[in-house]
Every structure is written in C-alpha cells, then in structure tokens.
Amino acid sequence: MRTLYLTFHxxxxxxTKSFQxxxxxxxxxxxxxxxxxxxxxxxxxxxxxxxxxRTGPLSLNLNEIITYFVLCQVFFMxxxxxxxxxxxxxxxxxxxxxxxxxxxxDFQAYWFSDECGRACYYLLMRGLxxxxxxxxxxxxxxxxxxxxxxxxxxxxxxxTFMSAAITITVFSFAFWTLDTTGFSGLSYSIIxxxxxxxxxxxxxxxxxxxxxxxxxxxxxxDIPFSIYLGKITGMDIWIAIGKQMIWVVFFLGLGxxxxxxxxxxxxxxxx
Amino acid sequence: MxxxxxxxxxxxxxxxxxxxxxxxxxxxxxxxxxxxAVDSVSFxxxxxxxxxYLGPNGAGKSTTIKMLTGILVPTSGSVTxxxxxxxxxxxxxxxxxxxxxxxRSHLWFDLPVQESFELLQRxxxxxxxxxxxxxxxxxxxxxxxxxxxxxxRQLSLGQRMRADIAAALLHNPDVLFLDEPTIGxxxxxxxxxxxxxxxxxxxxxxxxxxxxxxxxxxxxxxKRVILIDNARLCFDGExxxxxxxxxxxxxxxxxxxxxxxDISIPxxxxxxxxxxxxxxxxxxxxxxxxxLIGAILQRFKIVDISVQEPDIEELIKTVYEDNLTLAQKLxxxxxxxxxxxxxxx
Numbered sequence: 001m002r003t004l005y006l007t008f009h010x011x012x013x014x015x016t017k018s019f020q021x022x023x024x025x026x027x028x029x030x031x032x033x034x035x036x037x038x039x040x041x042x043x044x045x046x047x048x049x050x051x052x053x054r055t056g057p058l059s060l061n062l063n064e065i066i067t068y069f070v071l072c073q074v075f076f077m078x079x080x081x082x083x084x085x086x087x088x089x090x091x092x093x094x095x096x097x098x099x100x101x102x103x104x105x106d107f108q109a110y111w112f113s114d115e116c117g118r119a120c121y122y123l124l125m126r127g128l129x130x131x132x133x134x135x136x137x138x139x140x141x142x143x144x145x146x147x148x149x150x151x152x153x154x155x156x157x158x159x160t161f162m163s164a165a166i167t168i169t170v171f172s173f174a175f176w177t178l179d180t181t182g183f184s185g186l187s188y189s190i191i192x193x194x195x196x197x198x199x200x201x202x203x204x205x206x207x208x209x210x211x212x213x214x215x216x217x218x219x220x221x222d223i224p225f226s227i228y229l230g231k232i233t234g235m236d237i238w239i240a241i242g243k244q245m246i247w248v249v250f251f252l253g254l255g256x257x258x259x260x261x262x263x264x265x266x267x268x269x270x271x
Numbered sequence: 272m273x274x275x276x277x278x279x280x281x282x283x284x285x286x287x288x289x290x291x292x293x294x295x296x297x298x299x300x301x302x303x304x305x306x307x308a309v310d311s312v313s314f315x316x317x318x319x320x321x322x323x324y325l326g327p328n329g330a331g332k333s334t335t336i337k338m339l340t341g342i343l344v345p346t347s348g349s350v351t352x353x354x355x356x357x358x359x360x361x362x363x364x365x366x367x368x369x370x371x372x373x374x375r376s377h378l379w380f381d382l383p384v385q386e387s388f389e390l391l392q393r394x395x396x397x398x399x400x401x402x403x404x405x406x407x408x409x410x411x412x413x414x415x416x417x418x419x420x421x422x423x424r425q426l427s428l429g430q431r432m433r434a435d436i437a438a439a440l441l442h443n444p445d446v447l448f449l450d451e452p453t454i455g456x457x458x459x460x461x462x463x464x465x466x467x468x469x470x471x472x473x474x475x476x477x478x479x480x481x482x483x484x485x486x487x488x489x490x491x492x493x494k495r496v497i498l499i500d501n502a503r504l505c506f507d508g509e510x511x512x513x514x515x516x517x518x519x520x521x522x523x524x525x526x527x528x529x530x531x532x533d534i535s536i537p538x539x540x541x542x543x544x545x546x547x548x549x550x551x552x553x554x555x556x557x558x559x560x561x562x563l564i565g566a567i568l569q570r571f572k573i574v575d576i577s578v579q580e581p582d583i584e585e586l587i588k589t590v591y592e593d594n595l596t597l598a599q600k601l602x603x604x605x606x607x608x609x610x611x612x613x614x615x616x
Contacts, residue, residue: 006396013393021381024422096375101342103377104365105394264344 010105011113018117022125029125036073036130043069044138059202064229067141068200070134071225075156077122079220080163080170080191088114092174092262101263108168108252108259115164143228151237155224158244162219165251166191172255175262196222202231216247272446272478273316273339278348280309280334308334310502311348318445319476321468323483323493323510331502332482336448339480340370353445366395369439369477373451376435378423384434385419388441395442402441409437412467429460436464440471446478447471453485465491522579523551523563528572536566547574 022029044066051062060068088111091097100107134140143149170187177183192198194217201212201222212218223240226232232240283303309331316322326332337343338350341357341364350357355364371377378387392402410416413433418426426434432452439447449468453461469492471477481492489496489510496513498506506513523539527547534541534549538558543550553563560578567573 010393010396013390017379017382017386017390020386021379024381098337098342099370099372099375099377101361102340102365102368102370103394104362106362 011109014110014113015117015120018114019121020117022118022121026125032077032126033129036076036126037133039076040069040073040130040134043072060200060229060231063139063141065200066138067229068225070131070138070140071228072197072221074127074131074134075123075159075221075224077126078119078156078160078163079195079197080166080187089171089174092171098263107263108256111168112161112164112252115167116160119160119164141229143230145230147237148227148230151241152224152228155227155237155241155244158241158248159220159224161248162216162244162251165248165255169251169255169258172258172262175258191217191220194218195220196225200225202226216250219244219247272318272320272353273314273480274349274351275315275335275339276313276349277311278309278313278335278338278350279307279311279346280331280338280343281346282306282308307502309338309345309499312499312502312504313348314497314504314507316478316480318478319472320495321472321479321481321493323481323489323496324499325482325484325489325496326499330499332499333450335499336450336480336482340368340448341365366442367445369442369444369447371432371435371439371447371449371452373432373449373454376423376431377438378431378434380424381422383420383422384415384426387423387434388438391438391441397442401443405441405443406437409440412470413437413463429456432456432460432464433467436467440477443475444477446480449479449481449483451483451485452481453483453488461485461487468492520552520554521560523553523560523576524579525549525551525567525571525576526574528574531571534571536563536570539563 047065047069048062051058051065088097091100097107100110131140135142143152166187170184173183194212194215196212196218197220201209201218204212212222223232223244227237227240282305284306312331312335324332324335334343338345339352339357341361344358352364353367355367357364378384379390382390388402388406391397397405406415410419413436415434415437418430418434421430423431423434436449436452447468452468453464456464465488468479468481472479479492481488483489494509494511496506496508496510497504498513522542525548527534527549530547534544536551539551539553541549542552551563553560558566564576567576
C-alpha cells in the first residue's frame with residue numbers, strides 16, 4: 001500500500017512539474033487565447049447564418065450549438081495533437097529518450113503524467129478564461145442538475161485521459177518514422193472529424209453518425225459535450241462513460257506495446 | 272561490481288531506398304546489413320575503481336554503456352551490474368546507478384535546478400536527511416548555489432554539467448557512468464569536475480566508468496583503462512603499463528634545409544611529411560637515437576631536430592591504428608596476455 005502511495009506520489013510530481021514548466025510561457029498562452037476566440041467567432045457566425053437559413057427542425061438548437069462550440073474552445077488544448085506537444089516527442093526523434101530508461105520510472109506513466117499536467121495547465125490558463133469570457137458575451141447554457149455536472153466532470157476527465165493515451169500512441173510512431181508530421185496530420189484530420197470537433201455528430205446524416213459511434217474519437221468531444229447539453233441522460237450516461245473507459249484502456253495498451261517495441265529498436269540513432 | 276562476459280551487440284541497419292518510389296518500396300521490403308557494435312567484450316570492475324573506457328568514435332563505447340545501464344539488450348553474452356542484469360531488471364538497476372551523458376542533460380529543461388533535484392528526490396525516494404546532506408556537500412564542492420534557482424535552459428554548459436553530475440549522485444548510487452563529462456568545458460571547469468569525481472570516488476567508494484576523448488581526464492582520474500576499437504577490446508590494464516609499453520616508440524622531428532625526394536631511413540618510419548618538415552617514428556631498441564640522428568646527418572642537411580616521447584594521445588592513436596602490433600607487444604612484454612585472455616573468456 002505504501003509502495004503504491006509512493007509511486008503515485010512520484011507521478012503526481014511529474015504532473016505538477018509539467019504544469020509548472022508551462023507556467024514559464026505565459027505570454028504564448030495569451031496569444032493562444034486570442035486564437036481560441038477567433039475560431040469561436042468563426043464557428044458561431046457560420047452556424048448562426050446556417051440556422052437562420054434552415055428550413056426543418058434540427059436536433060440541436062442555436063443556443064446549444066453555441067454552447068457546444070464554446071466548450072470546444074474551452075477544452076481545445078486538452079485534445080490530442082492540437083497545440084504544442086511535450087518535449088517527449090522531440091526526445092524520441094533525437095534519441096535522447098533513451099536516457100529516460102536510466103531512471104527507475106515507467107516511461108509511459110511518465111509521459112502520461114506529463115500530458116495530464118499539460119491538460120491541467122491548459123484547463124486553468126486557457127479553458128477557464130475562455131469559458132468565463134464566453135458566458136459574458138454569448139448565451140452559454142449551464143447545466144443545472146448536479147448529476148449532469150458530475151457525469152460531465154467524469155466524462156471530460158476520461159476524454160483527457162484518452163487524449164493523452166492517443167497522443168502517446170500516435171507519437172510513438174516516431175520510433176519508426178522519426179518524423180510524425182505525416183502520421184499525426186492524418187490522425188488530426190480523422191480525429192477532428194470523428195470527434196465532432198468540426199460538426200457536432202448530432203447533425204450528421206444517420207449512416208455517418210453510425211460509423212462515428214463505432215469509432216473511439218467521439219469519446220473526446222461528442223460524449224462529454226452531449227452529457228453537458230443533457231442530450232445523453234439516465235442509464236445512457238453510464239454506457240457512454242463505460243465506452244470512454246474501454247477506449248482509454250485500449251489506447252493505453254496499444255501505446256504500451258508500441259513503446260516497448262519502439263524502445264527495443266531505438267538506439268541506432270545517436271551514439 | 273560490474274561483470275561483463277563475452278558481451279556482443281549487433282545492430283540491423285536498414286538500407287533506405289532513394290526517391291519516392293524507393294520509400295514506397297521500403298514499406299514492403301527492406302534490405303539491411305548487420306553491424307557488429309560490440310564484439311565479445313569481457314571485463315570486470317571492482318567496487319571503488321575508476322576505469323577509463325576509451326576508444327575512437329564508433330568503437331562501441333556508448334553501446335557498451337547503454338547495455339550496462341539497461342537501455343540496450345545485448346545480442347549475446349552477459350552483463351551484471353551490482354548483481355542485477357540491467358536490461359531485465361532495468362528499474363532495480365536504475366536505482367543503484369547514476370548516469371551522466373555529457374551531450375545531453377537529464378535535468379528538466381524548463382525547470383530550475385532545484386525543482387529537478389526535488390523531482391529526483393521523489394523518483395529515487397531519497398530520504399529528506401540524505402537529500403539535504405547531499406545537496407549541501409555538492410554545493411560546497413561544485414558551487415551549485417549560484418544557479419540553484421535558475422532554469423536549466425539558462426545555464427552555461429559548465430553549470431549544467433555540474434548540476435547534471437550532482438543530480439546523478441543524489442541517490443548515492445554505487446556505480447556512476449560518465450559519458451564525456453567534460454566535453455566542451457574550459458580548463459577550470461574541467462579541473463573542478465575532475466576533482467569532484469575524485470573526491471566522491473574516494474569518500475563514497477563509488478565505482479566510476481568514464482568514457483571520454485579527453486585524455487587529461489584519463490590521466491587525472493583513471494589508474495586503469497580499457498581500450499576498445501572496432502567493437503573489440505584491445506587493451507585492459509593499468510594506464511602506466513600502457514604508457515611504459517608504448518613509450519618505447521619515439522618521434523623524431525626534423526626540419527631539413529631543402530626538400531629531399533627520398534627521405535627514408537632504415538629502422539625509422541616516416542609518419543608525417545610536409546615539404547622539408549618530416550617526422551619519423553622509431554623504436555630505440557631497433558636503432559638508438561644517436562645512430563638515427565647520425566644516419567640523417569650523413570645524408571641530409573638539417574635546420575632543426577628534436578625527439579619527443581609520445582604523449583598519451585599519441586599512444587592511444589598508435590593503439591587504434593594498429594592494434595595487432597599492440598597485441599603482439601603486450602604478449603611480448605607479458606603485461607597481459609591478450610590472446611590467452613580471450614581464449615579463457
């Protein structure tokens with residue numbers, strides 16, 4: 001039990017240090033905040049125009065759509081591939097990642113902690129201000145039921161874990177390709193689409209939404225935001241959260257295998 | 272403390288086809304060749320020893336160190352450090368060793384040195400008292416106080432190296448691996464680091480494995496050196512013995528009055544020639560210095576002449592250049608019978 005506590009203690013320290021080191025770049029963060037609002041405005045204008053021109057009823061009303069895209073910007077930096085990545089990825093490229101193996105630390109857990117620290121940082125320094133400013137200027141819906149708030153908190157945490165696990169998996173390909181821009185670019189497109197980042201899945205044609213439901217990426221955005229908007233209720237909430245959990249475990253497992261194989265073939269580059 | 276037996280490592284190096292079509296083909300079939308990075312190397316290091324692990328670039332030094340630290344899995348042969356098999360018991364081994372790679376920092380780039388140290392304290396579960404004591408001692412010896420609160424990315428190379436070495440010793444490791452710890456440093460910084468290593472080694476009986484291209488490091492720190500070249504071990508013994516052995520060879524530098532076409536002298540080998548300036552290598556056993564100079568004076572006009580004992584750098588170059596002669600010499604001199612040694616192991 002004590003060992004478990006001490007182990008947790010170590011990785012918690014990684015989380016906080018990851019948070020701390022990002023505090024050094026606060027000005028860059030301010031610039032990022034502006035970008036968030038730029039994209040938020042673009043989305044809001046496009047959808048306002050779209051809703052004004054619509055003929056039939058849609059599964060999300062304009063108010064919900066605006067809330068949806070505010071949430072997208074609030075949690076934008078917590079999602080995989082968007083924004084600056086940790087130095088771990090460049091460490092794989094130049095081979096210095098091998099040095100991590102000289103420490104008595106599990107590498108995946110270390111990287112995961114680093115990603116979590118990063119998520120905490122962006123939640124606090126980017127997400128929170130975005131949210132606070134948005135509720136002043138836009139009609140953002142705020143959930144009233146405690147169960148919704150709780151379920152959303154759990155779901156968004158799982159989404160963050162999934163994001164970290166996916167990031168590790170995708171960037172582990174650097175062991176093979178040395179440059180992941182191609183692969184991560186491809187993943188970026190797929191995830192942007194199938195997570196519901198670009199267009200909420202609720203507005204998709206049924207057959208395409210059906211495909212999305214079988215893919216893991218809805219767990220990043222569609223599931224937590226639908227819970228927030230009260231589109232998923234009752235028992236379905238727990239099914240959705242269970243789905244997220246399964247995908248988190250899946251990506252952690254996949255990442256673990258890739259890292260293990262990656263490390264065994266590393267080493268050639270750089271004496 | 273360290274036992275290495277018949278250790279070998281072979282790498283597959285993939286051949287990359289050129290061009291777009293080529294890289295497409297790479298996806299399906301890839302040609303590779305095998306590169307022997309370390310070839311049946313055996314040695315052992317006792318507790319408290321400082322050994323210099325030397326060799327030219329690409330000789331297999333780093334590969335060996337990586338196998339000793341658990342980063343790499345050997346192709347064949349065995350390694351134990353502290354009784355642990357590094358690649359199988361990576362974490363256990365990691366707790367008992369300290370590693371410094373001169374070219375790369377272990378510290379967290381964006382964090383102040385102190386924060387990195389505190390993180391290490393948690394990683395290695397260092398008791399508070401031990402941590403404080405170590406920081407105090409290292410501060411006194413290395414002057415960490417001046418930059419303890421500075422982010423690592425703002426440190427000078429010398430400061431960073433001091434911080435890195437101190438960081439590697441916080442958890443009182445039994446073995447310290449230093450890979451080019453003085454690379455790029457000025458004379459004062461080098462001296463400081465050497466002194467520190469010496470002191471830590473003497474006081475704490477830390478075993479040190481040092482790879483370096485700086486032969487001053489070797490001379491100041493190591494009694495024993497291991498040379499590897501072309502993946503093979505070519506000398507293992509006292510530095511003094513190596514020098515004694517090889518300093519039978521001397522260098523004679525001559526400035527001739529004019530450029531001669533044939534400057535060969537029996538029993539002396541021309542190792543350098545640029546216009547009228549020539550260097551000969553000779554062994555005093557084959558020809559005495561006086562006879563050699565006599566022979567030169569008989570045939571040529573000279574401006575200047577001098578004899579040097581080769582320094583250690585020169586010695587090691589000789590070893591690298593033809594290690595067969597060295598092996599023979601070693602066998603003759605009976606300092607260490609290399610051929611025999613190999614057969615035993």
